[in-house]
Amino acid sequence: MTISRHITEYAGLPIAEFTSGSAPDVPAAGHAWRVRSESYKEGAFAELWARFLDTVDTAEITALVVGYWGPSERGNANYPVALLADAAARFPKLRSLFFGEIVLEESEVSWIEHGDIGPLLAAFPALERFDVRGSEGLTLxxxxxxxxxxxxxxxxxxxxxxxxxxxxxxxxxxxxxxxxxxxxxxxxxxxxxxxxxxxxxxxxxxxxxxxxxxxxxxxxxxxxxxxxxxxxxxxxxxxxxxxxxxxxxxxxxxxxxxxxxxxxxxxxxxxxxxxxxxxxxxxxxxxxxxxxxxxxxxxxxxxxxxx
The missing domain is CATH 3.80.10.10 (Ribonuclease Inhibitor)
Known part of the structure; x- marks a missing residue:
């Protein structure tokens, strides 16, 4: 089951992993970028996301994978819908988005807590592919x-x-x-x-x-x-x-x-x-x-x- 391990490609592109401790030295174009927190601290994903925006040429990204964002508590600072929506202008070429690519060692699938994902679709109207994992508290x-x-x-x-x-x-x-x-x-x-x-x-x-x-x-x-x-x-x-x-x-x-x-x-x-x-x-x-x-x-x- 792919849900038990991280995907290695998405939307036909190899994954480039941006985590708390590393940023790959690869071109922004030609990769699906996964942003994944390795911290349980509240607000850790927001800090990681800010570094990602400052480090990678997001204007060239066509596929984005959002992984683990921290403790599953709806409404906390880790839930990244607003972060992505606020940065939409920095992703003019984004066409594929996987929201919640979280594997078993990080969270059971039915424990991945969500909220309203509608702002993502509103912020990225050119999306051609949208994947969501997890459904606890999910609204749309x-x-x-x-x-x-x-x-x-x-x-x-x-x-x-x-x-x-x-x-x-x-x-x-x-x-x-x-x-x-x-x-x-x-x-x-x-x-x-x-x-x-x-x-x-x-x-x-x-x-x-x-x-x-x-x-x-x-x-x-x-x-x-x-x-x-x-x-x-x-x-x-x-x-x-x-x-x-x-x-x-x-x-x-x-x-x-x-x-x-x-x-x-x-x-x-x-x-x-x-x-x-x-x-x-x-x-x-x-x-x-x-x-x-x-x-x-x-x-x-x-x-x-x-x-």
Whole structure:
């Protein structure tokens, strides 16, 4: 799982790491810059961010990764939304932003505490890619972007309010949407009904890659996808990381055709061997990922990423 270790590239670029103790001697252009605090002191990220702005030619940066910002206490001086928004004019070429690239040794995913991330989207209207990890306290109002092509939320439990916000947003250029829905235990209370604007196919006309992942309700989602209009225009569909079982797989195979898909990613699942063989036979031309099978007889089906 990439959530257990820091990414080494982002938006097709190698990572240049700017931490409390080091600044790499590399050109600003051609790298995705990660700013990551190594201190638990309140205000440490603000100090690090100020040094970053003074050290690196931010006018050349196209991809930015914001890592650990300190103790997870909403409203404290470490939460960096305002810092980034205030410095937006210094990043005229920024097109990709990963907010919260925090790994397990720094914080459990469901302990990454957030607030309102709307100011980031308002400050950087030219963003083409926006990734967010963590969801505790996360808020976002519906927004409009003519530039955004990729939107991803990595969580152990994505609140229904965020799912509804995505469905109500105006994103005509959106090609790739990933929602890690998670479990109710960690705030993932979205239902299939909350996904209706996405599944309806009209909301995001450019959508080609859809991930409804890490979902406790994977079987219910699969049943909804069996007749969802959005599926016909997709090139890639993912229900990976979730609790998909035979019921969900039966729904997928008995529903609308999936043979047009280039890729169907179902890795980490609870599907039995006979149903796996049936899927492979039904989808011979599809890149079908059925790896990481968990015990189908397990009484408790679990998602790959929760706490």
């Amino acid at each position: 109002d519906p927004f409009k972007s003519d530039a955004l092509k990729t939107l991803r939320f990595e969580t152990g439990g994505l609140p229904a309010g965020i799912v509804r916000t995505v469905g109500a947003s105006d994103l005509p250029a959106l090609e790739h949407l990933d929602l890690w829905l998670g479990t109710g235990e960690y705030g993932g209370d979205a239902t299939v009904q909350d996904l209706a604007p996405v599944l309806g196919g009209e909301r995001f006309p450019a959508l080609r890659r859809l991930g409804l992942e890490n979902a406790e309700i994977a079987d219910e989602i699969a049943a909804a996808l069996a007749g969802a209009p959005v599926v016909a225009r997709l090139e890639s569909l993912s229900l990976a990381l979730g609790a998909l079982g035979d019921t969900g797989m039966e729904a997928l195979l008995s529903g609308q055709p999936l043979t047009h898909l280039r890729r169907l990613d179902l890795h980490h699942h609870f599907v039995t061997d006979p149903m796996i063989e049936r899927a492979r036979a039904a989808l011979p031309g599809v890149d079908l990922d059925l790896s990481e099978r968990e015990d189908p007889d397990e009484d408790w089906r679990f998602v790959a990423v929760s706490e």
